[in-house]
Amino acid sequence: MSTVGIRTRPRARARRRVPAALLLPALIGLAFLTLPLVGLLIRAPWTDMPARLAEPEVLAALRLSLVTATAATALSLVLGVPIAWLLARSDFPGRRVVRALITVPLVLPPVVGGVALLLVFGRNGIVGSWLDETFGITIPFTSAAVVLAMTFVSMPFLIVSVEGALRGANEGYEEAAATLGADRWTVFWRVTLPMIAPGVAAGAVLCWARALGEFGATITFAGNFPGRTQTMPLAVYLALQSDLEAAIVLSLILLTVSVVVLASLRERWTAAP
Amino acid sequence: MRTATARTSLAALGCAALALSACTAGADADDGASQTTLSVFAAASLTESFEEIGADFETEHEGVTVEFNFAGSSTLASQINQGAPADVFASADEANMDTVVESGSAENAETFALNQLVIAVPEGNPGGVTGLGDLQGLKVAACAPEVPCGTTAQAVIDAAGGQVTPATYEADVRATLAKLTLGEVDAALVYRTDTLAAADEVDGIEFDEASKAVNAYPIAALTNAPNADLAREFTEYVHSDAAQSVLSGAGFEQP
Helix, strand or coil, rough: CCCCCEEECCCCCCCCCCHHHHHHHHHHHHHHHHHHHHHHHCCCCCHHHHHHHHHHHHHHHHHHHHHHHHHHHHHHHHHHHHHHHHHHHCCCHHHHHHHHHHCCCHHHCCCHHHHHHHHHHHHCCEEEEEEEEHHCCCCCCHHHHHHHHHHHHHHHHHHHHHHHHHHHHHHHHHHHHCCCCCHHHHHHHHHHHHHHHHHHHHHHHHHHHHHCCHHHHHHHHHHCCCCCCCCCHHHHCCCCCCCCHHHHHHHHHHHHHHHHHHHHHHHHHHHCC | CCHHHHHHHHHHHHHHHHHHHHHHCCCHHCCCCCCCCEEEEEEHHHHHHHHHHHHHHHHHCCCEEEEEEEECHHHHHHHHHHCCCCEEEEECCHHHHHHHHHCEEEEEEEEEECEEEEEEECCCCCCCCCCCCHHHCCCCCEEEEHHHHHHHHHHHHHHCCCCCCEEEECCCCHHHHHHHHHCCCEEEEEEEHHHHHHHCCEEEEEHHHHHHCCCCEEEEEEEECHHHHHHHHCCCCCCCCCHHHHHHHCCCCCE
């Protein structure tokens, strides 16, 4: 296969030749990633879509998915960015161990993660039994449990992205701000955070997307109750047990909504100076 | 399953030995080498009993290996309808067998076992549950209406007047039971066979309304079965006294 010239960014006017050694695997990879989606699109009973969207159960699942995934992303930002900062900017003993621990939810099968969450936050769990006895709060089978399950599996994506951004950022600006009298919080809030904003945004998008698709930990830890803990992936899985076409329609609805949300966010970011 | 694989490897050894002897002896090497594999697609709730029945069937039929594919009945039905090379299908409900019959993959299905719902409670029944009426105010897990055990659960709850609202509708019966063994719910609506399989952790409480929605398990030899005769023999064997006693030992009832 010969190399093909492709247009690079407008700024770099000269056409560059892409080496076949890169182009060929890239094309195969692209086909591998997109063909399953094509399969879904071909099998989709498009005419059913409006009727499905009007079903109160589908709307409830969609709303719950969007709300909980957003809440999980917010929680991940509040807790994850500080973790990333600690990993990238401070030197504490056991930092390597902490970094390894953070990747555990990435490799853990989500269902196992759900069981682990039950063992801690469940009715008989270490924290859960205390919450139950002291405040009468039980977490499983609530929307809060959905948010916790999503946060558990998706926060590592945010931490890894933000830590990468922090390591790539020029520390000279932070040092300059500190020399000019800014305290460490001001340096973080006024200098570091604006500097790594694109990395944080990318991490948040990744985290949101992972949370939106979360299934295993959610069904194990939060159960499945329409309107309360039944997110779109759960609705899809259950529809699959009785009606393949319905499952495909539901997946496409989730896919379309997430693509629209991400595209509109992207537009807003790129519109900003 | 273990016996099946052990048999397969034994058979492989046998074949290898035959091949060796064939080099020297030549002609009369075919003796006993004709191995047939019967492929049985069976509902997950049949796992333990069918493994035992399959092993007995192998003992009675020399040269036959029974291979099982255990999964949810709806998954199996769609695999068969998509052309999976199966000989026998045993479903946990009539609806999924119906889709297989309608698609022409099977002709006559016969019910070989019945399964009833019970209320599973922690061992020793600390809440003193005696019937569906006692479940009000308790945390209850049930199967989702999309899966067979959930259809049955909903029918039973409706028959009782509908006062029970589960806290969660799980994707399958084992997941429903797991919510109980993990201590997250006070009771779970599951099959009697499931409570017997987990007898050291849970008790199964029988209740009147359960008889209003009994799950029938149909079995059929498939029309495109690679081993049609053997498939028919297996479905007949499942109705035999020996196989039926294995099933009732697991908590199934005879039709």
